[in-house]
Each structure stands twice: as structure tokens, then as C-alpha cells.
Amino acid sequence: MLVDDTRLTSPRAGAGRTQAEIDQIHAGLRQRFEELDAEYQRTVAESQTLNREQLSDTAGDDDADSGAKSSERERELSLIRSIGDRRAQVLHALERLSEGAYGWCEECSDPIPVERLAVFPWATACVSCKQQRERRAG
Numbered sequence: 001m002l003v004d005d006t007r008l009t010s011p012r013a014g015a016g017r018t019q020a021e022i023d024q025i026h027a028g029l030r031q032r033f034e035e036l037d038a039e040y041q042r043t044v045a046e047s048q049t050l051n052r053e054q055l056s057d058t059a060g061d062d063d064a065d066s067g068a069k070s071s072e073r074e075r076e077l078s079l080i081r082s083i084g085d086r087r088a089q090v091l092h093a094l095e096r097l098s099e100g101a102y103g104w105c106e107e108c109s110d111p112i113p114v115e116r117l118a119v120f121p122w123a124t125a126c127v128s129c130k131q132q133r134e135r136r137a138g
Contacts, residue, residue, distance in 0.1 A: 022097065029094050029121055036087040043083055047076040086122075093122035105129050 017025070051073065096102040103112050107129040116123050125133065 017103070025102065025121065026094070026097055029090055029097065032121070033087065033090045033094065036083060036090060040080070040083045040087055043076070043080055047073075047080060050076060089122040089124075092124065096124065107133075 093102060103117060104110070105112055105126040106124045108126060110126050110128075112123055112126050116127060123130075
């Protein structure tokens with residue numbers, strides 16, 4: 001694992017939750033982080049293997065072959081970035097949990113609905129702020 005494990009193991013009480021609830025949230029986030037971390041490591045290793053194979057097998061490549069290999073490399077890099085982003089979001093949620101800030105919107109400080117956290121346990125914004133952010137970006 002590439003992160004300091006101590007940041008992931010000591011949640012503090014916060015946001016009006018019982019210690020049992022915090023422990024349950026922590027366990028779920030921790031499990032999701034470990035799953036994503038394993039997927040990230042596996043995907044990076046597979047990508048490196050694919051790149052080595054593609055680099056060693058370039059004899060006779062035409063433009064179509066080169067383009068297909070480039071496209072495959074771009075797809076692999078995109079997948080690695082996506083998994084890395086999700087992993088970072090879960091790590092951020094674990095950090096917020098240990099700080100007692102989990103479940104509160106980072107933008108307006110209102111509570112994030114429990115239903116939203118049930119679907120997206122790494123959410124850092126309430127629905128209203130998330131929609132406003134998406135409108136500004138899009």
C-alpha cells in the first residue's frame with residue numbers, strides 16, 4: 001500500500017454519530033480503499049506488461065498497428081487515472097472521518113444526507129453544492 005496506514009486506522013467521533021456507526025463507516029471505507037488499491041496495483045502491473053510486450057513487438061507494424069497500440073495505451077492510462085481518483089476520494093473520506101468532518105458538506109457545511117452517503121460514502125458535498133459545482137464546470 002502506498003499510504004501511511006496510521007491515517008486509516010483511528011477514526012474519532014463526529015457529526016453526531018455513535019462510535020459504532022463511525023467504526024462501521026470506517027470499516028466500509030477501509031475495505032473499499034483496499035479493493036481500489038489492489039485494483040490500482042494490478043492495473044498498473046498489467047499496463048506495464050502490455051507496454052513491454054507492445055514495445056518488443058513492433059517489427060512490421062504499419063500505421064494501423066501503431067495507432068491501435070497507442071489507443072490501447074491511452075485506454076490503460078485512463079483506467080489507471082480513474083482508479084487512482086476513486087482511491088484518492090476514499091482516502092479523503094477516511095481522513096475526513098478521522099477529523100470528525102465526515103458527512104458535512106465541504107462547501108456549505110450542511111450535513112450530507114445519509115441516503116447520499118449510503119450510495120457515495122466518499123461524498124464531500126451535499127446534493128445542492130454538487131449540482132452547483134457541475135453547472136459551473138459544465
